[in-house]
Amino acid sequence: MTAVRCVDLCKTYRQGEEDIKALDHVSIEIEEGGFVCLSAPSGGGKTTLLNAIGGLDKPDSGEVYVAERRIDNLSKGELAELRLRQIGFVFQAFNLIPVLTARENVEFVMQVQGVPAAERGQKALEILEEVGLKGLEDRRPADMSGGQQQRVAVARAIVSRPALVLADEPTANLDSKTSDGLMELFRELNDHHSTTFVIATHDKRVMSYAKRIVRMLDGRIVEDISQDAV
Amino acid sequence: MNLVLRLAWRNLWRQPRRTWLTTGAMVFSNTLLVFMISLQFGMYGLMINNTLQAYTGHLQIQAPGYIDDQKMRQTVADILPLAERLRAEFPEQSIAARATGFALVSSADRSYGVAVVGVEPGYESRVSTLPGLVSSGRFLEDNDAAEIVIGAALARILRVDVGDELTLLGSGKDGSFAAAVVIIAGIFDSGLPDFDRSFTEIPLGLFDDVFYMNGSGHHVVINNGGISGVADLKTRVEATVPPGEELVVHDWDALQPGLQQTIKADISSAFFMYGILVILVAFSVLNTQLMSVLERTHEFGIVMSLGLTPGRLGRLVLLETAIMGFMGLVLGAILGGLVTWWLSFNGFAYPGMEEMASRFNLPARFYPEVTLISLLSGPVVVFLFTLLAALYPALRLHKLHPVEAMRAV
Numbered sequence: 001m002t003a004v005r006c007v008d009l010c011k012t013y014r015q016g017e018e019d020i021k022a023l024d025h026v027s028i029e030i031e032e033g034g035f036v037c038l039s040a041p042s043g044g045g046k047t048t049l050l051n052a053i054g055g056l057d058k059p060d061s062g063e064v065y066v067a068e069r070r071i072d073n074l075s076k077g078e079l080a081e082l083r084l085r086q087i088g089f090v091f092q093a094f095n096l097i098p099v100l101t102a103r104e105n106v107e108f109v110m111q112v113q114g115v116p117a118a119e120r121g122q123k124a125l126e127i128l129e130e131v132g133l134k135g136l137e138d139r140r141p142a143d144m145s146g147g148q149q150q151r152v153a154v155a156r157a158i159v160s161r162p163a164l165v166l167a168d169e170p171t172a173n174l175d176s177k178t179s180d181g182l183m184e185l186f187r188e189l190n191d192h193h194s195t196t197f198v199i200a201t202h203d204k205r206v207m208s209y210a211k212r213i214v215r216m217l218d219g220r221i222v223e224d225i226s227q228d229a230v
Numbered sequence: 231m232n233l234v235l236r237l238a239w240r241n242l243w244r245q246p247r248r249t250w251l252t253t254g255a256m257v258f259s260n261t262l263l264v265f266m267i268s269l270q271f272g273m274y275g276l277m278i279n280n281t282l283q284a285y286t287g288h289l290q291i292q293a294p295g296y297i298d299d300q301k302m303r304q305t306v307a308d309i310l311p312l313a314e315r316l317r318a319e320f321p322e323q324s325i326a327a328r329a330t331g332f333a334l335v336s337s338a339d340r341s342y343g344v345a346v347v348g349v350e351p352g353y354e355s356r357v358s359t360l361p362g363l364v365s366s367g368r369f370l371e372d373n374d375a376a377e378i379v380i381g382a383a384l385a386r387i388l389r390v391d392v393g394d395e396l397t398l399l400g401s402g403k404d405g406s407f408a409a410a411v412v413i414i415a416g417i418f419d420s421g422l423p424d425f426d427r428s429f430t431e432i433p434l435g436l437f438d439d440v441f442y443m444n445g446s447g448h449h450v451v452i453n454n455g456g457i458s459g460v461a462d463l464k465t466r467v468e469a470t471v472p473p474g475e476e477l478v479v480h481d482w483d484a485l486q487p488g489l490q491q492t493i494k495a496d497i498s499s500a501f502f503m504y505g506i507l508v509i510l511v512a513f514s515v516l517n518t519q520l521m522s523v524l525e526r527t528h529e530f531g532i533v534m535s536l537g538l539t540p541g542r543l544g545r546l547v548l549l550e551t552a553i554m555g556f557m558g559l560v561l562g563a564i565l566g567g568l569v570t571w572w573l574s575f576n577g578f579a580y581p582g583m584e585e586m587a588s589r590f591n592l593p594a595r596f597y598p599e600v601t602l603i604s605l606l607s608g609p610v611v612v613f614l615f616t617l618l619a620a621l622y623p624a625l626r627l628h629k630l631h632p633v634e635a636m637r638a639v
Contacts, residue, residue, distance in 0.1 A: 056633050076539070076540075080537050080538065080539045082537075083536065084536070089535050095528075098529075099240035099243075100233075104233060104236070104237075107233055108533075109537065112537065112538055113537075
């Protein structure tokens with residue numbers, strides 16, 4: 001089954017007097033259980049593509065499918081529901097809610113999903129243990145290191161076992177050891193739960209974990225390398 | 231505590247100074263509203279009771295049409311037996327009969343036109359404060375005695391004092407010439423020069439003789455002690471009026487339409503001021519919540535990307551406002567209630583307002599009246615307006631685009 005399919009996506013941004021082609025006729029298909037790195041220099045279009053796949057941004061033209069469902073024509077509400085139930089996001093700047101503890105940050109999305117209090121409390125503890133944060137559940141983001149915060153963000157993204165996780169430069173603010181730990185965690189989830197990962201990065205260390213690397217330049221896919229070649 | 235409630239509560243304390251300032255504005259306005267509304271209603275109660283107890287009473291039984299055109303021949307027949315029957319029927323209330331006429335009152339040197347009211351000396355003090363205002367001499371005692379009480383201003387005009395003789399000249403009920411010589415028993419001083427100049431009282435028995443009333447009078451006054459329960463009393467009194475007799479029962483609202491209008495006018499102007507106060511508080515809340523939303527644009531972008539709808543975020547902003555508003559409501563109501571409660575026992579006075587107060591039948595000291603309505607009406611309105619003010623920042627979230635929001639610093 002195809003987890004993600006993009007057909008002829010185009011997206012142009014206006015920057016001052018200049019039109020910037022962030023996506024220039026991009027087509028890509030990602031199978032379920034895939035572990036794909038989108039690699040591009042800054043402004044290459046990887047984040048725009050990630051946003052289009054996650055329904056955060058609408059392409060000017062083309063079609064986007066997630067789990068065989070076309071999403072580029074969905075309403076704001078439908079897209080929010082899709083993100084809530086089927087997609088997990090991990091951002092470069094951890095982006096946790098500062099006034100909530102690690103456990104509450106993880107629980108928050110589940111509360112919105114309507115998971116009963118007892119169940120979400122239990123799940124939050126389990127997932128925090130799984131990402132190596134046992135004992136830090138009641139700390140607030142300000143009292144945690146960058147790596148720990150990113151692990152909370154990962155826990156929040158995967159706690160509901162979404163079929164697809166989109167990560168935008170997830171290791172950009174982490175040291176190499178923490179980056180390795182995070183990527184191993186991603187691979188583990190990918191291997192054990194068949195969660196599809198699409199990671200935007202230009203970090204070679206991250207790319208080394210990928211099953212597939214898609215290189216982009218100026219909004220176009222210029223190279224698509226499979227696991228064997230990696 | 232529910233997680234969303236916890237989040238809303240903690241969000242409020244991200245900027246504790248700002249939250250306290252906004253809540254403080256609510257507490258201040260709520261305290262002020264509780265005090266002002268309690269004072270206002272306390273004053274209305276006093277104003278109504280003082281005015282009605284001065285002369286009018288809470289109910290009057292009259293002949294039909296007398297209220298609009300007070301002609302001497304529009305009388306209540308056998309007024310004393312009627313008053314006696316009512317006193318037996320309603321022992322809790324104060325009841326007295328009266329008759330009203332006009333006469334030229336003359337001393338040795340001067341004459342002046344006045345209203346002459348015949349009253350029951352033994353009962354008048356229960357339905358009117360006038361007997362208590364006698365500052366010189368005494369009030370009437372005998373129902374048939376040829377005596378009179380006059381105001382201090384009239385005494386000055388006529389150059390008379392207690393014990394002097396006055397001559398009354400007027401028209402009787404049947405149009406015939408009415409005349410009497412009376413002794414001044416007392417002089418009252420109400421503080422209202424117009425009233426003191428033009429109002430006199432004589433015993434009802436004397437009035438009956440002088441004005442050829444044949445046992446009739448013009449109204450029976452009923453004092454209920456307070457305005458609550460007047461409507462019910464009116465119904466009961468109407469049922470007591472002898473069948474076949476054309477009599478009407480008027481309540482204080484009909485007898486003193488100006489009183490109700492004065493109160494309504496005062497309420498309108500006061501509520502206009504309260505409205506301005508509430509709007510100022512609402513703008514303060516609007517400012518706080520707008521800043522709070524703008525500061526969190528990036529964070530809102532993140533949670534929207536996680537799947538939260540703008541509607542949910544808007545509800546979070548409203549919940550934060552509701553918590554802040556509730557704190558303002560509770561603290562304001564408690565503080566305002568305590569201050570007002572203390573003043574309701576000890577009272578307070580506006581310096582230099584004694585004269586103005588006496589003109590409106592108000593005492594020199596004011597005692598606010600704390601009721602559930604005066605305690606909660608202002609704070610609840612402030613609470614609702616703060617929620618209304620938070621609607622704009624909450625609705626603005628619908629325009630938020632997750633990607634653009636996440637770019638915000």
